[in-house]
Amino acid sequence: xxxxxxxxxxxxxxxxxxxxxxxxxxxxxxxxxxxxxxxxxxxxxxxxxxxxxxxxxxxxxxxxxxxxxxxxxxxxxxxxxxxxxxxxxxxxxxxxxxxxxxxxxxxxxxxxxxxxxxxxxxxxxxxxxxxxxxxxxxxxxxxxxxxxxxxxxxxxxxxxxxxxxxxxxxxxxxxxxxxxxxxxxxxxxxxxxxxxxxxxxxxxxxxxxxxxxxxxxxxxxxxxxxxxxxxxxxxxxxxxxxxxxxxxxxxxxxxxxxxxxxxxxxxxxxxxxxxxxxxxxx
Amino acid sequence: xxxxxxxxxxxxxxxxxxxxxxxxxxxxxxxxxxxxxxxxxxxxxxxxxxxxxxxxxxxxxxxxxxxxxxxxxxxxxxxxxxxxxxxxxxxxxxxxxxxxxxxxxxxxxxxxxxxxxxxxxxxxxxxxxxxxxxxxxxxxxxxxxxxxxxxxxxxxxxxxxxxxxxxxxxxxxxxxxxxxxxxxxxxxxxxxxxxxxxxxxxxxxxxxxxxxxxxxxxxxxxxxxxxxxxxxxxxxxxxxxxxxxxxxxxxxxxxxxxxxxxxxxxxxxxxxxxxxxxxxxxxxxxxxxxxxxxxxxxxxxxxxxxx
Numbered sequence: 001x002x003x004x005x006x007x008x009x010x011x012x013x014x015x016x017x018x019x020x021x022x023x024x025x026x027x028x029x030x031x032x033x034x035x036x037x038x039x040x041x042x043x044x045x046x047x048x049x050x051x052x053x054x055x056x057x058x059x060x061x062x063x064x065x066x067x068x069x070x071x072x073x074x075x076x077x078x079x080x081x082x083x084x085x086x087x088x089x090x091x092x093x094x095x096x097x098x099x100x101x102x103x104x105x106x107x108x109x110x111x112x113x114x115x116x117x118x119x120x121x122x123x124x125x126x127x128x129x130x131x132x133x134x135x136x137x138x139x140x141x142x143x144x145x146x147x148x149x150x151x152x153x154x155x156x157x158x159x160x161x162x163x164x165x166x167x168x169x170x171x172x173x174x175x176x177x178x179x180x181x182x183x184x185x186x187x188x189x190x191x192x193x194x195x196x197x198x199x200x201x202x203x204x205x206x207x208x209x210x211x212x213x214x215x216x217x218x219x220x221x222x223x224x225x226x227x228x229x230x231x232x233x234x235x236x237x238x239x240x241x242x243x244x245x246x247x248x249x250x251x252x253x254x255x256x257x258x259x260x261x262x263x264x265x266x267x268x269x270x271x272x273x274x275x276x277x278x279x280x281x282x
Numbered sequence: 283x284x285x286x287x288x289x290x291x292x293x294x295x296x297x298x299x300x301x302x303x304x305x306x307x308x309x310x311x312x313x314x315x316x317x318x319x320x321x322x323x324x325x326x327x328x329x330x331x332x333x334x335x336x337x338x339x340x341x342x343x344x345x346x347x348x349x350x351x352x353x354x355x356x357x358x359x360x361x362x363x364x365x366x367x368x369x370x371x372x373x374x375x376x377x378x379x380x381x382x383x384x385x386x387x388x389x390x391x392x393x394x395x396x397x398x399x400x401x402x403x404x405x406x407x408x409x410x411x412x413x414x415x416x417x418x419x420x421x422x423x424x425x426x427x428x429x430x431x432x433x434x435x436x437x438x439x440x441x442x443x444x445x446x447x448x449x450x451x452x453x454x455x456x457x458x459x460x461x462x463x464x465x466x467x468x469x470x471x472x473x474x475x476x477x478x479x480x481x482x483x484x485x486x487x488x489x490x491x492x493x494x495x496x497x498x499x500x501x502x503x504x505x506x507x508x509x510x511x512x513x514x515x516x517x518x519x520x521x522x523x524x525x526x527x528x529x530x531x532x533x534x535x536x537x538x539x540x541x542x543x544x545x546x547x548x549x550x551x552x553x554x555x556x557x558x559x560x561x562x563x564x565x566x567x568x569x570x571x572x573x574x575x576x577x578x579x580x581x582x583x584x585x586x587x588x589x
Binding site: 129218263 | 296297298300301303304305308309311312313420421423424425426427428429432433435436440520523524526527528530531534535545546549550554557561564565568569
């Protein structure tokens with residue numbers, strides 16, 4: 001089947017996938033809210049107003065106010081921007097670094113593959129967010145460093161995934177034909193091998209967005225990511241933690257924001273997996 | 283079998299060497315002077331900086347420093363904390379029990395809940411119960427553990443007063459942290475159990491077992507679950523690693539003593555020997571646990587060791 005027909009068949013299957021529909025709806029709404037945050041926010045998300053501290057949700061403050069009198073709704077809306085950007089940049093870093101490593105490692109094999117995969121093995125020896133924690137520990141806590149840490153920590157996932165796909169694809173006849181026709185390694189890698197990797201890469205990156213957002217929020221919650229007064233969801237949760245008894249809303253709404261965002265990404269990712277993985281297709 | 287065990291153990295060696303190299307290099311990745319960064323909050327004289335540099339052996343050639351680092355680590359000496367001035371190994375030792383109890387209890391919660399949820403969902407495939415179970419699992423995968431922890435504190439400590447919100451030591455203090463970690467991990471196990479069960483229940487031998495006239499539950503448990511559990515055991519090591527990393531967050535949420543909280547405190551305090559020692563310890567433990575899981579797996583499943 002020509003790839004364009006196959007692509008549009010997959011797209012229409014994806015659009016009919018119930019979970020993916022819900023996921024797309026959530027993400028579209030979130031992106032719109034994030035873009036429109038400056039206009040939708042009733043107040044400045046950073047300006048403090050001690051007189052308005054710890055106001056419960058009501059007419060003046062739809063989602064309440066925090067201990068500094070800042071509007072929780074405005075902060076949650078601006079937080080959507082930060083979380084989406086952090087997720088996209090972190091996954092972008094991971095894909096940009098992991099893909100070439102996997103391509104080269106899988107294609108050339110031999111000693112280069114051995115060395116690169118040992119490095120990947122060592123990175124995988126740090127479970128969960130431990131690798132990101134280790135990287136953050138040497139950098140100054142900031143939003144930019146947070147994205148770098150979360151991104152680098154996810155590199156092994158993509159390197160391994162791409163390497164696996166290349167190992168299968170490079171044995172195909174068309175790759176041999178390209179080589180016989182005098183195509184250079186670089187051309188083979190980019191024109192013939194990379195397209196084979198795109199589908200699994202898209203699935204993993206979509207699911208990886210959710211994971212990246214969770215890790216980044218966790219690091220910020222621990223005080224190792226974004227710094228005050230940035231309206232970052234993880235940071236807001238940790239600030240609201242001390243006021244749980246008096247003001248449950250400070251920590252509750254940002255947490256809901258994180259969960260809904262990650263849920264949307266997981267739904268779309270699951271849908272993509274169902275559509276693109278022929279073994280799961282009924 | 284012996285060949286498999288030897289190969290598997292030997293494969294750990296380069297990884298562990300790499301881990302020591304990575305953890306050792308952390309100090310050199312700090313932008314600027316690591317000693318000045320560690321002492322940033324104190325008013326220090328040049329003599330104090332020099333003394334600290336000598337204490338950390340930073341004046342020696344790097345290969346010598348690395349050799350010393352590994353040599354000491356092998357004898358259980360992970361250096362001395364800058365803040366508490368106590369041996370890092372002792373600090374880890376004091377916190378290890380609490381984290382181990384939390385991790386194992388959470389794992390038990392995750393396995394019991396996850397397998398039951400996945401099993402039920404697979405048996406009533408596409409019914410409302412299946413949809414509900416998988417929805418709960420999907421929410422669990424998407425939920426930040428620190429938020430779930432705070433919600434549990436809000437509900438069960440502040441409102442109902444059933445469990446203490448913070449601290450550690452006894453059973454009541456263990457319930458909510460273990461539930462937080464266990465519930466999140468159970469979501470992944472439930473999804474995996476369901477898909478694995480669906481695959482196994484469609485196999486010929488299950489149909490044969492049913493055709494033989496075996497009772498429904500006998501087939502499900504003996505032929506279905508027993509085989510469906512194999513991929514779950516495989517990810518046990520991985521899940522355990524996630525749980526260990528999860529303790530970092532959950533211990534902070536519940537102000538519970540443990541390795542995770544020790545590490546976060548060390549990073550915030552720029553206590554580098556403690557950061558390095560703790561990370562080295564956790565990564566090594568993770569590699570060794572995975573080794574044990576693989577070996578146990580090979581004992582159970584002959585296909586692995588024969589490959």
